[in-house]
Amino acid sequence: MTSRREFLVLACGALSGAAQAQLPPDIGAKRKAAAEEALRKITGGAPLRSGRVKLDIPPLIDNGNAVPLTVTVESPMTQAEHVRAIHVLTERNPQPNVVSAHLGPRAGRASITTRVRLADTQTVTAIAQLSDGSFWVDRVPVVVTLSACLEDGLI
Amino acid sequence: MSRETRAMQDDDATNPGMLWVLEGESLWNRKDGERSCADCHRDAASSMKGVATRYPSVDATGRLLNLEQRINACRVERQKAPALAFEGRELLALTAYVTRPSRGLPIEIKVDEKVRPHLEAGRTAFHRRQGQLNLSCAQCHDERSGIKLAGNTIPQAHPTGYPIYRLEWQGVGSLQRRLRNCYIGVRAEPYAYGSPEFVELELYLMWRARGMKLETPAVRP
Amino acid sequence: MARTVVNMPAQAKRGEIIEIKTLAGHTMETGFRHSERGEAIPRDIITQFVCTYNGVEVFRAELSPAIAANPLITFTTVATESGTLEFKWLGDKGFTAAHSAKLNVV
Numbered sequence: 001m002t003s004r005r006e007f008l009v010l011a012c013g014a015l016s017g018a019a020q021a022q023l024p025p026d027i028g029a030k031r032k033a034a035a036e037e038a039l040r041k042i043t044g045g046a047p048l049r050s051g052r053v054k055l056d057i058p059p060l061i062d063n064g065n066a067v068p069l070t071v072t073v074e075s076p077m078t079q080a081e082h083v084r085a086i087h088v089l090t091e092r093n094p095q096p097n098v099v100s101a102h103l104g105p106r107a108g109r110a111s112i113t114t115r116v117r118l119a120d121t122q123t124v125t126a127i128a129q130l131s132d133g134s135f136w137v138d139r140v141p142v143v144v145t146l147s148a149c150l151e152d153g154l155i
Numbered sequence: 156m157s158r159e160t161r162a163m164q165d166d167d168a169t170n171p172g173m174l175w176v177l178e179g180e181s182l183w184n185r186k187d188g189e190r191s192c193a194d195c196h197r198d199a200a201s202s203m204k205g206v207a208t209r210y211p212s213v214d215a216t217g218r219l220l221n222l223e224q225r226i227n228a229c230r231v232e233r234q235k236a237p238a239l240a241f242e243g244r245e246l247l248a249l250t251a252y253v254t255r256p257s258r259g260l261p262i263e264i265k266v267d268e269k270v271r272p273h274l275e276a277g278r279t280a281f282h283r284r285q286g287q288l289n290l291s292c293a294q295c296h297d298e299r300s301g302i303k304l305a306g307n308t309i310p311q312a313h314p315t316g317y318p319i320y321r322l323e324w325q326g327v328g329s330l331q332r333r334l335r336n337c338y339i340g341v342r343a344e345p346y347a348y349g350s351p352e353f354v355e356l357e358l359y360l361m362w363r364a365r366g367m368k369l370e371t372p373a374v375r376p
Numbered sequence: 377m378a379r380t381v382v383n384m385p386a387q388a389k390r391g392e393i394i395e396i397k398t399l400a401g402h403t404m405e406t407g408f409r410h411s412e413r414g415e416a417i418p419r420d421i422i423t424q425f426v427c428t429y430n431g432v433e434v435f436r437a438e439l440s441p442a443i444a445a446n447p448l449i450t451f452t453t454v455a456t457e458s459g460t461l462e463f464k465w466l467g468d469k470g471f472t473a474a475h476s477a478k479l480n481v482v
Contacts, residue, residue, distance in 0.1 A: 061159075062157050062160075062306070062376055063157075063322045065323060065376075066163070066171075066444035068159050068162070070450075094441075095440065095442070097440040097442065099437055099438065099439055099440065099442070100438040101451070102435070102436040102437070104434070106432075106454055106456070107435065107452050107453055107454070108452050109393050111450075111451070112437070112449070112450065112451050113397075113451075114437075114443060114447065114448055115163075115444040115448050116443060116444055117441070117443070118442075145306045146307070149408050149409075166397075169399065169448050169450075171399060171448070173381055174399055174400075174446055175379075178401075320446075325403060325444070326403070326445065326446075
């Protein structure tokens with residue numbers, strides 16, 4: 001059990017961001033590059049089209065630990081024309097992938113809801129992969145006042 | 156509390172606290188020691204209705220107990236089972252399950268000569284400056300509720316939803332855990348779980364919130 | 377086994393789209409946190425969620441550490457025939473959880 005003094009030192013260290021995990025100064029650029037790489041993996045380089053997919057997420061988030069998020073895609077969801085997958089990416093979390101949902105005509109409606117962690121004010125990206133091979137995108141910038149992934153849960 | 160947090164709380168299908176209530180249900184029915192809770196108390200939805208609105212309270216032997224301690228007293232004395240650890244998953248689940256039937260009911264702390272000294276001790280604690288930052292609960296939660304502290308709105312601190320699912324904890328915790336967070340926040344040495352000082356403060360907070368409806372399991376940032 | 381909660385109607389009309397809300401008890405340890413002593417806490421998350429309807433997969437999700445603890449997943453499916461929907465969660469350290477629900481289609 002840490003002594004009170006040790007605890008305070010650690011707590012202050014964590015708060016000042018100087019403890020344990022020292023982040024490199026170009027971390028922003030690194031994470032953005034990782035996000036772009038994740039996007040490339042999904043689309044294989046295919047063009048991203050705007051429209052049809054809607055990312056519902058509150059624009060101002062007071063707690064980034066459990067942010068409700070819904071993605072809906074306009075689609076008849078028939079065998080001939082449906083949404084194959086929905087992907088969500090972030091550009092500032094420690095790693096870019098959030099969730100990948102695999103659907104099909106049996107879904108009836110292309111819609112998923114979940115709760116996510118956001119580690120900073122950033123743009124969240126939702127990508128819909130359609131049965132005809134096309135990719136549609138919606139990007140929503142959000143302001144996060146209390147980031148996830150920063151509290152080490154000492155208390 | 157933001158609109159999204161409230162929506163999470165109001166829908167049982169999406170309220171993560173329900174996972175603990177569900178676990179509490181199986182603990183209620185599980186035989187521990189000589190019997191299960193259900194053996195005496197039958198269906199919690201009816202037998203436990205209104206119970207949580209009256210805790211902390213003074214029991215027949217004169218002890219001030221909060222609901223967690225009351226559950227443990229029942230376990231040790233009536234079930235002949237070991238007490239559950241404070242802030243452990245099982246006690247939180249059982250407390251959440253026992254409190255849930257009181258959802259929507261107003262808090263009713265009765266004050267008689269047995270309760271009064273504890274209530275006064277709790278009131279004194281609430282108004283006492285403490286910690287390195289030398290702040291009392293009252294300075295934030297009575298005098299400055301509604302204004303911002305580090306981007307968050309200071310609440311009035313009414314414990315209407317305990318045990319709560321706190322987003323910061325990513326799990327369910329008791330009022331005493333929240334009080335410990337506050338103590339550490341003003342850089343004061345927090346009391347141990349189950350200490351009489353905390354139970355008296357709980358009593359005062361519940362009395363201060365009298366008339367307000369219970370929301371257990373609540374969701375809070 | 378971990379707690380799971382599944383909310384869906386018990387009955388639906390043939391062809392109706394039903395909404396299914398699921399909750400699974402799991403801390404979803406990100407792998408990016410450190411202990412008081414500065415040691416990295418290893419990742420421990422649910423990595424996959426699958427729903428099958430009378431044995432046929434109708435929905436699958438791959439989760440990451442960015443999914444909040446006690447994951448909520450809400451999705452839809454068409455009520456095609458009466459039967460059983462099976463829900464399975466898989467994760468790190470051999471984590472598994474399962475839930476099953478009957479759907480009556482009229």
